[in-house]
Amino acid sequence: MRIRPIAAWILFRRNLDSLRAYEIARLSRNITERSIEPVPTPALWAMRAEQSRGRRYPEPPHPYRSAYARDRDRIIHSRAFRRLEAKTQVFTTRYSDHFRNRLTHTLEVAQIARTVAAALRLNTDLAEALALVHDIGHPPFGHAGERKLDELMRAHGGCFNHNLHALRIVEQFEQRYLDFPGLNLTFEVREGIIKHSHDYSAAEVPQLAEYLLDLRPPLEAQLIDWVDEIAYNTADFDDALEAELLDLATFREEVLFFGELYAQVDSAHRGAREKLIFNEALKRVLDALATDLIESTQQRVLAAGGSSVESIRHAPIRLAGFSDAAASQNRDLKRFLFSHIYSHPAVAGDRDRSVKCLEELFIYYLGRKGSMPVTYEELAQMESRHVIVCDYIAGMTDQFLLRQHHEHFGDSGHGESATPH
Secondary structure, three states, X not given: OOOOXXXXXXXXXXXXXXXXXXXXXXXXXXXXXXXXXXXXXXXXOOOOHHHOOOEOOOOOOOOOOOHHXXXXXXXXXXXXXXXXXXXXXXXXXXXXXXXXXXXXXXXXXXXXXXXXXXXXXXXXXXXXXXXXXXXXXXXXOXXXXXXHHHHHHHOOOOOOOHHHXXXXXXXXXXEOOOOOOEOOOXXXXXXXXXXXXXXXXXOOOHHHHHHOOOOOOOHHHHHHHHHHHXXXXXXXXXXXXXXXXXXXXXXHHHOHHHHHHHHHHHHHOOOOOHHHHHHHHHHHHXXXXXXXXXXXXXXXXXXXXXXXXXXXXXXXOOOOOOOHHHHHHHHHHHHHHHHHHHOOHHHHHXXXXXXXXXXXXXXXXXXXXXXXXXXXXXXXXXXXXXXXXXXXXXXXXXXXXXXHHHHHHOOOOOOOOOOOO
16 A cells, blocks of 8 residues: 655655755754753752662662663553543543643643753753652542541541652552562652652651651752642643633733733734634743743852752752742732632532542441452551541542442432432
């Protein structure tokens, strides 16, 4: 069978001079423009794999992958990472199949993290590994599910935090290897899992004392919370427009940062489709925030006299972050999302019904021995039952939890004071 050439190939074949001119121009740009990858000379304060504090269970080095590259790959191949595909970011698939889920959001965070880290001449493998693992401990139904699990656990003297749960996943729950439990990740990745967005004290969580709680994490970890915000503070608007829940005129009026960028694009592309103008303006928002994060972090490090990873660790405050102006713009974006999107009746209704199902399942499993799979029931013999129930539910995908709820409560359930079968 003869394969027909694509249109672009025909165009170049008929216009070889145009193709040569394009290649010459591209090569010329490569000579004059500095690529952010690969990083030829890491910054003095970049975390180097050879300086890692190592793994809990020592392993010989890989012949061609760094320790952090191996961590990244182990995270990608984990079951918990795959489950992110079936966990909601903001919008459920009843609106569209095109919305971000927790996995696609994670990939977008990883892309931004790697770009920012490379521009700052940091360790891109470490930054990428931390971005890929940063949401791995999320329970079903996003932050609403996390808040409900925390509320349920506090009634029993415990708590739930998705970062601390992520550490349990990579240390205990993932069982893939013969020589050790968990994923046996490097110290810096495990440290970054719990410290990328929050500082803890040893008095608050004595079980985590090994993670240098009195020191800051490396810059690669400090970046993650910021690039996470950049990712969802832009993507959630894109999904909201797709769901027809975003009033674009109100958005432009209330968030001046976006409104000004939209006006610039609209002026330069008169008559263009509104959705494409919106896309370009949102892209410029992302670019502006990422650029500010790079420049502001660099300035803070230099002003603090950064000279090594240890100087970053001993700094009195975290050094990664936005400038005051960009932080204000970012807050405006978040404020609009909370007031107009996350609280929208269509979104809140789905969320509240789902979280009610989570609560009812927790109570069901807690009060009925033998109601969970055998492995969890065995664990409940060795540890407090509410802890194992929490672990079981936190590992569920959204749809699996709803199926379990239907199995135990039937159609009458759906989070409305259901009575179990």
